[in-house]
Amino acid sequence: xxxxxxxxxxxxxxxxxxxxxxxxxxxxxxxxxxxxxxxxxxxxxxxxxxxxxxxxxxxxxxxxxxxxxxxxxxxxxxxxxxxxxxxxxxxxxxxxxxxxxxxxxxxxxxxxxxxxxxxxxxxxxxxxxxxxxxxxxxxxxxxxxxxxxxxxxxxxxxxxxxxxxxxxxxxxxxxxxxxxxxxxxxxxxxxxxxxxxxxxxxxxxxxxxxxxxxxxxxxxxxxxxxxxxxxxxxxxxxxxxxxxxxxxxxxxxxxxxxxxxxxxxxxxxxxxxxxxxxxxxxxxxxxxxxxxxxxxxxxxxxxxxxxxxxxxxxxxxxxxxxxxxxxxxxxxxxxxxxxxxxxxxxxxxxxxxxxxxxxxxxx
Ligand code: IPM
Ligand code: MG
Numbered sequence: 001x002x003x004x005x006x007x008x009x010x011x012x013x014x015x016x017x018x019x020x021x022x023x024x025x026x027x028x029x030x031x032x033x034x035x036x037x038x039x040x041x042x043x044x045x046x047x048x049x050x051x052x053x054x055x056x057x058x059x060x061x062x063x064x065x066x067x068x069x070x071x072x073x074x075x076x077x078x079x080x081x082x083x084x085x086x087x088x089x090x091x092x093x094x095x096x097x098x099x100x101x102x103x104x105x106x107x108x109x110x111x112x113x114x115x116x117x118x119x120x121x122x123x124x125x126x127x128x129x130x131x132x133x134x135x136x137x138x139x140x141x142x143x144x145x146x147x148x149x150x151x152x153x154x155x156x157x158x159x160x161x162x163x164x165x166x167x168x169x170x171x172x173x174x175x176x177x178x179x180x181x182x183x184x185x186x187x188x189x190x191x192x193x194x195x196x197x198x199x200x201x202x203x204x205x206x207x208x209x210x211x212x213x214x215x216x217x218x219x220x221x222x223x224x225x226x227x228x229x230x231x232x233x234x235x236x237x238x239x240x241x242x243x244x245x246x247x248x249x250x251x252x253x254x255x256x257x258x259x260x261x262x263x264x265x266x267x268x269x270x271x272x273x274x275x276x277x278x279x280x281x282x283x284x285x286x287x288x289x290x291x292x293x294x295x296x297x298x299x300x301x302x303x304x305x306x307x308x309x310x311x312x313x314x315x316x317x318x319x320x321x322x323x324x325x326x327x328x329x330x331x332x333x334x335x336x337x338x339x340x341x342x343x344x345x346x347x348x349x350x351x352x353x354x355x356x357x358x359x360x361x362x363x
Contacts, residue, residue, distance in 0.1 A: 004037040005311055008068040010045040010061065010097075013090055014284025015294035015347075016074025022296035022351025023072060023303045029355055030307065030316055033362035041068070045097070046076025046090035046284075056081075056093040062100055070310035071097065071277040074299065075284035090284075099139045102273030104170070105177040106136040106249065107305070108281055110256035110266060111321075115328035119261035119337045122233065127259050132239045133185065134256055135178040136249025138270055140170045143246045164200045166245070171207040177272070178243035179215040186240035190221045192228045192248055201245065208243070225252070232256060253281055262336040264295030267302035269309050276310050278302040288335075292346040295334040297324055300354055323357040 009024065011017035024040065031038045043049075043061040050056045056076070065071045076090040086092070097103075112120065112130040120127045145163030152158050175191070182189045191208045193201035205222055212220045223231070225248045231238060232252065236259050244252060257266040263282045270277040280298030288294055304320035307313040332353050333342040345353065 002035045002037050003312070004039065005069045006039045006041065006067065007306075008061075008065045008071045009040050009042045010065070010071065010073045010093075011042065011048075012046040012074040012076040012093075012284065013048055013078050014075055014286045014289040015282075016046070016076065016284055018074075018289070018292065018294050018347050019280060019296040019299035020072065020074040022347060022354075023299040025351050025355050026300050026303050026320070026358060027072075029358050029362070030303075030313070033359070034313065034316070036311075045073065045093040047078050047081045049093060050081060050084070050088060050090065054088075056088060056090050057096040061093075062096065065097055065101060065277075066275075069275055070306050071101070071275065072299075072302065072306065073097070073277060073279040075280065075282060077284045078286040078289075080286075095143065097277060098270060099144065101270075101275065101277060102139065103270035103277055104137060104139040104272040105174055105270070106134075106138040107181065107269045107271065108134040108136060108249070108253040108256070108266060109268075110134065110253070110260050112260045113265070113325050113328050115325065116261035116265070116337060118339055119333075120259055122236075122259060127236065130236055130259055131185075132236065132256055132259075133181055133241045134249055134253045135174065135181060135241060135243040136253060137166075137170065137174045137244070137246050138249075138272075139246075140166055141246035164198060164245075164247075166200050166204060168203065168207045171204050172211050173272070175208045175211040175243060178241050179212065179218050182218050182241040183215070187217060188219045188221075188240035190223050190228070190239055190242050192223050192225050192242055192244035192252065194225050194248075195222070196224060204245065228252060229255060232259070257281060262295060264298055264334065264336045265301070266298050267300075267305050269302070269305040271309060276306075278306045278310075292348055293335050294347045295336050296347050296351045297334075297354075300324065300351070319361055320354075320358065323354055323361060326357050327353045 145165035307316035
């Protein structure tokens with residue numbers, strides 16, 4: 001009997017639909033080759049949903065996401081919606097999905113593919129062999145803390161407020177995820193905070209240290225976020241797993257992505273709830289949308305993570321990474337990772353190259 005899975009597909013805005021189309025190609029190939037039954041339900045999210053329904057995360061979209069085994073998301077946002085009230089902005093769809101699905105643990109692997117060592121803006125010996133996993137807390141911290149907003153004071157001046165909040169249980173559960181992830185990798189966790197200034201992350205440091213007592217096989221270190229940002233470009237290979245707050249993780253994962261050549265390469269998995277969500281870490285890149293030049297590899301590698309964490313086919317993730325490596329070795333590059341002597345291809349052609357190689361490997 002074939003295994004059946006329900007997958008909610010949320011292409012979103014900008015280059016989202018383009019990269020998701022290529023990712024779905026890959027899903028369909030694996031479905032056929034591995035004799036699976038994948039039920040894909042597409043739904044609007046982000047600016048596209050706002051335009052169609054007046055809300056970035058319509059109830060129907062949230063409901064299909066809740067019922068699915070896994071959610072695949074492209075990207076949301078764009079200048080068209082930037083003047084909307086915060087509650088109606090495309091980004092709210094993403095934040096709403098994360099919190100409503102309880103996806104508190106965001107895994108963002110920054111792994112360099114050997115053929116791309118030259119595409120990094122850092123020297124080859126600094127990034128060669130780089131393999132970092134950023135574990136970002138995703139449903140708490142300053143992204144969700146109350147009070148928040150902009151208020152007008154009696155004298156007519158305005159004041160903007162956001163609040164950094166973490167409870168000990170929120171910290172403990174993300175620390176456990178990081179230690180468990182590290183156990184299957186280099187057994188090294190660096191917890192990143194700003195404990196010298198922010199009380200909340202002082203608590204973070206304390207709770208991570210306490211949680212570590214049950215993980216004596218893992219080496220734990222702590223680092224302030226400013227130092228971490230510096231170390232990431234100075235000597236990134238010192239890191240194995242980085243665990244950090246929602247906002248620090250947002251920033252450091254973009255930085256880590258660039259070490260690998262392009263933000264267009266990095267997938268992510270958001271775990272911790274009944275199901276899970278997979279998305280490239282890049283944004284909607286409205287400036288290149290609709291031109292067939294976006295890099296679909298992050299979306300394709302996100303499908304790999306979906307097979308690993310949601311669809312019980314860990315080997316597909318391994319195969320997909322090999323296939324991407326092979327296609328890069330053959331010299332195919334989208335514009336963001338292009339270097340001299342390489343063959344420039346568009347989003348669709350890159351998807352086709354990966355699809356062809358994958359078919360060969362799975363047959
Ligand atoms: C990300 C993005 C989002 C975030 C935005 C689009 C809300 O930057 O997934 O990293 O800040 O989490
Ligand atoms: Mg980000």
